[in-house]
Amino acid sequence: MSNNELMDGELEKIEIALLLEGIYRRYGYDFRNYSYASIRRRIWHRIHLEGAANVSSLQERVMHDFEAFQRLLNDLVIPVTEMFRDPEMYLALRRDVLPALRMLPYIRIWHAGCSTGEEAYSMSILLHEEGLLEKSRIYATDINEAALKRANERTIPIDRMKLYTKNYQAAGGQHTFSDYYVSDHGIVMLKPFLSRNIVFARHNLVTDRSFNEFHVIMCRNVMIYFNNELREQVHQLFYDSLSPKGYLILGGKESLSFTPMADRYETLNDQHRIFRKAR
Ligand SMILES: C[S@@+](CC[C@H](N)C(=O)[O-])C[C@H]1O[C@@H](n2cnc3c(N)ncnc32)[C@H](O)[C@@H]1O
Incomplete structure (x- = not known):
């Protein structure tokens, strides 16, 4: 792994931590201790759907636009269920x-x-x-x-x-x-x-x-x-x-x-x- 890739990974961790902190302070939903791999996957899924460039630009949108936040929230909560599952x-x-x-x-x-x-x-x-x-x-x-x-x-x-x-x-x-x-x-x-x-x-x-x-x-x-x-x-x-x-x-x-x-x-x-x- 190159130095730049390593830095990108670290940078992404910082951006995700800031996004989750922002969501917690702005909207009261606390995802800060959810599994990182799963949260990261869902955030990127939303970034692609929103046509955002990176985590920070998604954060900017989510902080100022309640509907954008709700769309992200829907990705983070995973409502999958069924009757008599298992x-x-x-x-x-x-x-x-x-x-x-x-x-x-x-x-x-x-x-x-x-x-x-x-x-x-x-x-x-x-x-x-x-x-x-x-x-x-x-x-x-x-x-x-x-x-x-x-x-x-x-x-x-x-x-x-x-x-x-x-x-x-x-x-x-x-x-x-x-x-x-x-x-x-x-x-x-x-x-x-x-x-x-x-x-x-x-x-x-x-x-x-x-x-x-x-x-x-x-x-x-x-x-x-x-x-x-x-x-x-x-x-x-x-x-x-x-x-x-x-x-x-x-x-x-x-x-x-x-x-x-x-x-x-x-x-x-x-x-x-x-x-x-x-x-
Ligand atoms: C995958 S579904 C599971 C539903 C059902 N228990 C089942 O097994 O079919 C996960 C549910 O947990 C809820 N959930 C996630 N974080 C939660 C939290 N901090 N407090 C309460 N519910 C939460 C989500 O909103 C979602 O509806």
């Missing part, structure tokens, strides 16, 4: 977690980083089929307000129906998926009873605190975008927010290993990343 994990939930929840007089569940709500609605269906929905309260949170608005609307893009039906069946669905939605003029809407026990709210895992005590916390495919320091901070938040013997469920590529929390949980299902607070 269906076997829901089978494991039915088998390994719900029987213990059945004993409780009241069940509180937190979906942290719920995006457009598909994960929370999947949980709602699962609880309904297990006869537990009426005594459950699902808190589904995200930093992305546009995603939360979509979540509240209960609509499903029609081109997702085939996949969701297949996922529902593979997740051990006891009815037919079509029992849970109505379809009218090409618009598919989940039935209202599925959202009755869900509260969608804005919550930032980086800057906001715990807001309740939960029996289950599901945070899937969110912390993969964080660096180690931020991951540790958020794990502390989850630990503090879980009731004794509460369940923590992470995404398939996420782990508790090598975090200070590793020995505070027992692994209930390694494949599906289901952990139980041990102390």
Whole structure:
């Protein structure tokens, strides 16, 4: 690597740090401890789409133009999700977690980083089929307000129906998926009873605190975008927010290993990343 290339890499790091600092101070979104490689990729994606020359010129635009900021924000938050994503994990939930929840007089569940709500609605269906929905309260949170608005609307893009039906069946669905939605003029809407026990709210895992005590916390495919320091901070938040013997469920590529929390949980299902607070 030449001296110039080395300097370009260093310069880019400085520019990205300044951009993220600017976003934090101007708009309150804190991406400073997200994984650098992922953030860098997304920033460059936006630079190309905006026809900007480099990180600094994107920064100039984002600081002065709220709509440009929103476009970048949309790239940084990655709202990808689906209903019954990783269906076997829901089978494991039915088998390994719900029987213990059945004993409780009241069940509180937190979906942290719920995006457009598909994960929370999947949980709602699962609880309904297990006869537990009426005594459950699902808190589904995200930093992305546009995603939360979509979540509240209960609509499903029609081109997702085939996949969701297949996922529902593979997740051990006891009815037919079509029992849970109505379809009218090409618009598919989940039935209202599925959202009755869900509260969608804005919550930032980086800057906001715990807001309740939960029996289950599901945070899937969110912390993969964080660096180690931020991951540790958020794990502390989850630990503090879980009731004794509460369940923590992470995404398939996420782990508790090598975090200070590793020995505070027992692994209930390694494949599906289901952990139980041990102390
Ligand atoms: C890839 S989606 C995962 C959605 C869902 N959990 C799933 O696995 O299908 C990641 C979500 O995390 C949210 N997110 C990212 N940073 C966050 C933060 N600091 N606080 C809360 N949510 C955040 C994003 O807005 C996005 O909706």
